[in-house]
Structures are given as C-alpha cells and as structure tokens.
Amino acid sequence: MNASPDTNPYLRAATAGVRHHTKNLPASEADRVHVDVLHAHLTGLHQLLDQIAEATRPPHPAAGRHLATAHTRLWQATAEVHAAFHLLPTASGTSAECRPDQLPEGPPVLTICQRHLAAGHAIRRRTTPTDLTSPPRTTACVR
Template sequence: MASPLPVGDAYPYLRAANAGIRHHTRTLTLTPRTQPTASPADRVHLDVLHAHLTALHQLLDQLAESTRPRHPAAGRHLATAHTRLWQSAAAVHDAFHLLPVAEEPPTDTSCHPERLPEGPPVLTICQRHLAAGHVVRRKTTPSDLNAPLHGHTATCSQ
C-alpha cells in the first residue's frame, strides 16, 4: 500500500518553479512556430533554463543520497535521474554557446554587467555548469555520463 502524498503546500519552492515553467511554456506556445514573428530560443532563456536544471540536479543529488541507505533500488533510480538531468543541462549549456550573441545593445547605458558580483552574464552559465560538473564527476563514471537512456524496468504500483 502506497503512502498518500503530502497535502498542502509542503514543497512551495518546487510548486513555484513548476508554475514558472508552465507559464513560460504557455507563453512560448501562444505564438505558432510557423509565424516569422515567433522568437526562437535565445541565450537568456537558455541561461534561465540551465539554472533551473542545475538546481533540480542538486535537489536530485540530495534526494538520491538520503534515499539510497534505506531504499537502495529507489536511490539507484534517483541517481540515474541525476545523471540524465546532468546530460540535459550539458546539452542546454552547449546550445547556449551555439546561439549568437544579442545584436542590439542594452537600452540602459548605465548597465555594466562586468561589475556584477557573479561576473558577466555570459560567464554565469559556465561558472554554474563547472560547479555542477565537479559534483557529477565525483559521483558518476564517464561511461555512465555517456550511456544512452535505458528503458524503465521497475513496475509502477499504487
């Protein structure tokens, strides 16, 4: 018998993040992709998406570590999800660098991104990616990182 899911707002930050992603997805899908006015992904969108993926990556890492001692099979599945999420973040990071830099300068001339404490925005994604990469390489083998996604073998039970 499965335990009931928590009632109420037990995970407010995850709920807020999911609401933000749903809103962003709806906003992008309101304009049909076939229209020339539809904007493709840009570096800002990919940077925000990468930040979300790396935050989820950190959360999955913590969940896998805390679950594995009591429930090894579930912990292994969470560790696999952790690896797959890293692969997604790496693909978004690669796509970010393949997109052109915005051609139009910022309208605010007083903006100096090089003075931000975390560095220029174009480097923020790389710093975040490197930090997440250190965690991945400590806990995952290169063959696991390059392995294709295998089918889900566990049966779902209610």
C-alpha cells in the same frame, strides 16, 4: 509517505512558473537569455535531485538507483543546454566559445559556464565518465 499540500511550496511554484513560461513563450523569443535561465533551472533541479537520491538510497536502494540514473540523465540534458547556449548568436550576431571568465555579454556574477563547471564538479564526484555517456536504461513500471 503522504506529504501535505504545503510541504514543498517553492518547488511547486517553480514547476508552475515553468509550465506558465512553456505555454506563453513565443518561438521567436528563445534566445541566449532564455537558455541561460533554463540552464540555471536545470542545475538547481540537478542539486535537488542529488540530495533526494542520497537521502533515498540507504532505506530504499532500488529507488535510489533509479533516482541516481535520473540525476545522470538530467546532467546530460544540462550539458546539452549549455552547448546550445554557445551555438546561439550573441548580441554581436556570432556564437561564443565556452570562456567562463569572459563572455561577449560581459562578466555577470555567475556566467552559464561558471555555473556549468561547478555543477560538473559535483556530478563527477559521484558519477563515472562511462555513466555520463551511456544511453538511458529503460525500466518497467512495477506499480
């Protein structure tokens, strides 16, 4: 499975953007806007990982299981980022409860809560509640 350097240019560009932002984000700038953008990135990765896991599972079941586990763990990380978003102060200085229809900043086209609910529906179609709350399994590298 040798991919040419130009096979996934958008994914590589997104990865480079995250690395650049990681190196250049002052700690004082981590606010609701940054957490919202991070959540959007995680939900996008979640959808991509879901597609890759589904395509990998039939020909390579063991690899598919590992990707499915990564899919679940990424969802857990996304859920924690969503929770953190609501604990950060708003423009008015208070935290906000999860209300997809009405956030203190006004109703953007797609709020973090709406995005999170949509992603949640997708993961619940393929994942059990037990899987979503179970601790990560460790695996040995078998290269």
